[in-house]
Amino acid sequence: MATQPFMPLPGGLHLPTFKTLSASRPLAEAPLPAELVFPLQLRGGINAVPTVSAGQRVLKGEVIARAAFENLPPLHASSSGIVRCIENRLLPHPSAMEDLCIIIDTDGLDEALPLQPRRHFSLESRETLRAWLIEAGVLGLGGAAFPTGFKVDPGKRRVDTLILNAAECEPYITCDDSLLQHFPHEVLQGAIILMHILSVEQCIIGIEDDMPEACRSLENALRARAYSGIRLQRVPALYPSGGEKQLIQILTGREVPAGGIPADIGIVCQNVGTAGAVYRAIEYQEPLVSRIVTVTGHGIHEPRNWITRIGTPIAHLTAASGGYTNAAERLIIGGPMMGFAVSDDQLPVTKASNCILVAGHEDLPEPPEVMPCIRCGACAEVCPAGLLPQQLYWYGRADNQERLEQHELFSCIECGCCNMVCPSHIPLVQHFRASKGKLTLKRREREKADHARVRFESRQSRKEEEKRSKAEATRRKREALNLNTPEVTHTEAN
């Protein structure tokens, strides 16, 4: 613990944390809602196919939908009950689009699927363990929700370090903090399993230094049992230290190459919550059906952390937290820096929902009037990726795609630091997202055009070749004929 982190985060912001708001009440299991909602949409926009039908009874942990072709983590019922229907509902997504969701009426019994005993994980092959993780629906709980089973499969890359991300850098959110205080051993056991799957000897847990209780709890747990190879490393509380790329840089000094993944530099990074889920999935065969969600903000009477079933409507959680105060103005899923605002509280909690922020006026100010960019460079100063947001903004407005690529637009992690410090209040993150979209489209078009051109050219050359060989054949035929017939003398035109 005495060791220093490898390097400080370049850029970044000291934000007011407001973490005590939700940390002051104990962690508890959220009451069972009457209804659970499971959007069918999976990663990449494909929909899972329901394996249950309306009227059917399902048990907790039972698979209710899975991807038709790909081996993606399936959806599980998070409590027992009757499938009411499969209908279009609003998705918990910034686009506010609708898509099919499975709706389950819970029966209050919370009856779980019976478990079969398993051998100790170290006796199983790594492929089997990865398959179990996928089957148990384990996803990254830090917010990105990338399937863990895929992430711990680095292929041919040589991985030497597992990093557990406990740097909960967004203001207000305390779900990882609370998890570490209550279940440190689950997280550490999960780390041991992940280390086994990855065959690595070293695990670093990166934790922000403003989480003293969680830190103490982990230290005690590490002392209580021998977890070999696991080290706890405090990092200064600075947003966005908990960004995957940023935490890797702070802890190891290594940088994920642009366009690459951490495994390219020998690192796999997982959220601590995910490690806990890995433990439960492998040790107890328990699918990921609940997670800790922070319900907080000045718009809620009793901010706290809840162990929440996936699919629980937000309104149910907020009601359990004492309901809304008069100050409640905005509803944000995630933190105030990267979370997205939604207008409807009937949306369900997903595996990616780490926080429900019911913001009052004192939490979040009105978005002020936008003014022209004066190129002050405050944005570049706080950018953890070393970008020049003022230039990206300028080139984005001019739709200068060549310059955007040259200024590494795709290295932007959308942390929002530039946007927050901008004295002209320009919605930079939105601009960059739009520019990225345009650029991706252009790239795809270019690829398509290239592809078409290659096909056209090869077709042309094939035709040429055919023509040539045909002509050759005719010539040969004619020559052969000429040998047999008397020579025809051609008179010159003149």
Added chain:
Amino acid sequence: MRFATSAPPHLGSGYSTPLLMRSVTLALIPGLAASLLWFGPGVLLQLLLCIVTALGMEALVLLLRRRSLRPLLDWSAILTASLLALSIPPLAPWWIAVTGAAFAILFGKQLYGGLGFNPFNPAMLAYAVLLVSFPRQMTHWAPPLALALQDAGWLDIWQQIIHHSDAMDAYTMATPLDSMKTQLGQGRTLHVIQEDAIYSPLAGKGWQSVNLGFMLGGLWLWRHKLIGWQIPSAFLGSLTLLSMGFFVFAPGEYPTPLFHLLSGGTMLGAFFIATDPVSASTTPLGRLIYGALIGCLVFIIRTFGGYPDAVAFSVLLMNLVAPTLDYYTQPRVYGKPR
């Protein structure tokens, strides 16, 4: 329950462009006070003329462009006007200030699209135009009050600026920077020149206080992170080094580095003009180079050029270079090869 939505990040910082502009304008106060003390209340009238003209011109253009009049409240026109007013001679006739301020806003700023789009520093553009067009009015400065042959009261100054009377021509004189150059050109040595009453031990009488005043305001801006350290330190650093080199090489023929630092528009230029973010380089390394080259140009133009002071021309020349500097000084991005 339904909620209002907004785009992330949802947090704000309470920092704003008008606030920044206002702080920079207010940071001019120490320099302004020194100017008042040493050169009389003429500067206040110039300030008033410039601000009123600039705001009027801004309003006119915004009306013509059918835009909202809100930019009048963003303090940027007031800042431009103040910088110009502090650069022109305190006793210059009123139409100098009016022409300059109108030119700065119309040609320097609004014709390019308003705040944030101007490639040149508007105040310096106007200053350069005034200097080239009206050299006589622009090079005659009020003498430090202590040296004035006649006691100039408010009424005299009003008369001089509004009804420009020739009677006061005898009252104005060349600036120390100007007279230093003329006399060095006549072959007099530094030692002899500095015997003259317009000089103080460090630089010109009055001028050194005004420069120290602007430096004070500039340091306040830097302490509150309203301006970066790169441009002022590179500017002052390169000016010091160059003038030091020449001074050490031939002490009788070149003024001291301190003289350069505390004369003319050095401090106003270093902390308030070169740091104008819109027209300056925007990368950290680019800003160092930008500042350093301004310092070099100031020295070169002051020493070998035809104009008494050089801040305006140096800044304008470097404004031209800024986009190129930005292009070649991009910082290394995360995950890119070192």
